[in-house]
Amino acid sequence: MLGNFSFGDYFKHDAIQFAWELLTGENWFALPKERLWVTVYETDDEAYEIWEKEVGIPRERIIRIGDNKGAPYASDNFWQMATPVPAVRAPKSSTIMATTSGAALREAGRRWRSLH
Numbered sequence: 001m002l003g004n005f006s007f008g009d010y011f012k013h014d015a016i017q018f019a020w021e022l023l024t025g026e027n028w029f030a031l032p033k034e035r036l037w038v039t040v041y042e043t044d045d046e047a048y049e050i051w052e053k054e055v056g057i058p059r060e061r062i063i064r065i066g067d068n069k070g071a072p073y074a075s076d077n078f079w080q081m082a083t084p085v086p087a088v089r090a091p092k093s094s095t096i097m098a099t100t101s102g103a104a105l106r107e108a109g110r111r112w113r114s115l116h
Contacts (some may be wrong), residue, residue: 012050016047016093017050020055024036029116036096037057037061037063038094038095038097039064039096040062040065041064041066041093048064051093
């Protein structure tokens with residue numbers, strides 16, 4: 001899975017724009033925009049708004065993922081370094097691609113590919 005992060009050089013807005021350009025730009029991967037969905041950490045309203053209002057992802061294709069291990073920030077959608085450094089952690093946003101469409105999206109099986 002691709003990823004990007006920065007320690008002060010650029011921030012969430014730019015990271016999301018860079019990822020979208022890489023995945024959908026004509027000079028890059030040129031993936032079909034209509035098959036791309038995104039995830040954001042459940043309380044990350046800033047990332048949600050960037051994806052929806054600036055990138056143009058419809059609300060129904062933005063998924064909020066919360067804590068799934070019983071503790072705050074113990075989510076699969078929250079990044080932190082392997083060493084316990086409290087200041088180096090943050091909610092993450094991921095891009096996933098539907099490998100099928102229509103009613104098949106609701107059926108069990110391998111229907112998603114994680115991209116970024």
